[in-house]
Amino acid sequence: MKIGVVTFPGSNCDYDCYRASREVLDAETVYLWHKEHDLQGVDAIFLPGGFSYGDYLRCGAIAAKSPIMREVIAFAEAGGPVAGICNGFQILCESGLLPGALIRNRSLKFRSRPVYLRVERAEPPFATDYTVGQVLRVPIAHGEGCYTADDRTLDELEAERRVAFRYCDADGNVVADANPNGSARNIAGIVNAAGNVLGMMPHPERAVDPLLGATDGIGLFTSIAGHLAGR
Numbered sequence: 033m034k035i036g037v038v039t040f041p042g043s044n045c046d047y048d049c050y051r052a053s054r055e056v057l058d059a060e061t062v063y064l065w066h067k068e069h070d071l072q073g074v075d076a077i078f079l080p081g082g083f084s085y086g087d088y089l090r091c092g093a094i095a096a097k098s099p100i101m102r103e104v105i106a107f108a109e110a111g112g113p114v115a116g117i118c119n120g121f122q123i124l125c126e127s128g129l130l131p132g133a134l135i136r137n138r139s140l141k142f143r144s145r146p147v148y149l150r151v152e153r154a155e156p157p158f159a160t161d162y163t164v165g166q167v168l169r170v171p172i173a174h175g176e177g178c179y180t181a182d183d184r185t186l187d188e189l190e191a192e193r194r195v196a197f198r199y200c201d202a203d204g205n206v207v208a209d210a211n212p213n214g215s216a217r218n219i220a221g222i223v224n225a226a227g228n229v230l231g232m233m234p235h236p237e238r239a240v241d242p243l244l245g246a247t248d249g250i251g252l253f254t255s256i257a258g259h260l261a262g263r
C-alpha cells in the first residue's frame with residue numbers, strides 16, 4: 033500500500049496528511065510535487081489543505097491547472113481513491129472532479145474550531161470504519177468553506193446518497209446553528225458519482241492523535257487502508 037500526498041506551493045496540511053498516513057497507518061507515503069507528472073505508483077492520493085498558490089484568483093483555481101492534477105484527474109477517472117481535504121476539496125471542485133463550489137463563509141470570517149459532523153455515507157473507500165448517523169468531532173479552518181451548487185445538483189447529490197458528511201450539533205441534529213459557514217443543506221463533504229473521489233472541508237488529519245485531543249478522523253484513514261488491503 034502506497035499513499036501519495038500532493039504538495040502545492042502554499043499547502044500547509046501536507047505534513048499532517050503525511051503523518052496520519054505514515055504513522056497512524058504505517059503506510060508507505062510519498063509527497064507528490066505539483067510540478068511533477070509521476071504519481072510514483074501510489075494506490076490512493078490526498079490533496080491536502082492550505083492556500084495553494086496563495087488562494088489567488090479563487091481558492092484551488094490555479095492548483096486545479098497544475099501539472100500533477102492532470103495525472104490526479106486521470107487516476108481518479110480510472111477509479112483510484114482521491115480525497116481532498118479543505119483546500120483539497122476546493123481544488124477538486126475547481127478541477128471538475130466534484131460538482132459545485134466553495135465560496136466565502138456566510139459570516140465573511142475565517143472559522144477555526146472543532147465542529148460536529150454526521151456521517152451520511154459509510155461506504156468504501158473512505159468511510160467503512162464509520163457508521164451512518166455516527167457523530168464525529170473534527171476541526172475546521174477555512175475562510176471559503178460555504179458549499180454551494182444549484183438545486184438540481186444538490187437534489188442529485190441527495191438522491192444518489194453522495195453527501196458524505198453534514199454539519200450537525202453534538203447530538204447529530206442537522207440544524208442551521210451547527211452550520212459554521214452557511215453550506216447548502218449543511219453539506220461538509222461529498223463524493224463523485226463513482227464514489228472514489230471525496231471532498232470535505234473539515235480536517236480529519238488533524239484528528240488522529242489523542243495528544244491533540246481528537247481522534248475521530250482516524251476512521252477515514254483506516255477505511256482507505258482497509259479498502260486497499262481488500263478488507
Ligand SMILES: NC(=O)CC[C@H](N)C(=O)O
Pocket residue numbers: 080081082083084087091117118119120173174175176177
Ligand atoms: N485550511 C485550508 O485548507 C484553507 C482553505 C482555503 N484556503 C480557505 O481559506 O478557505
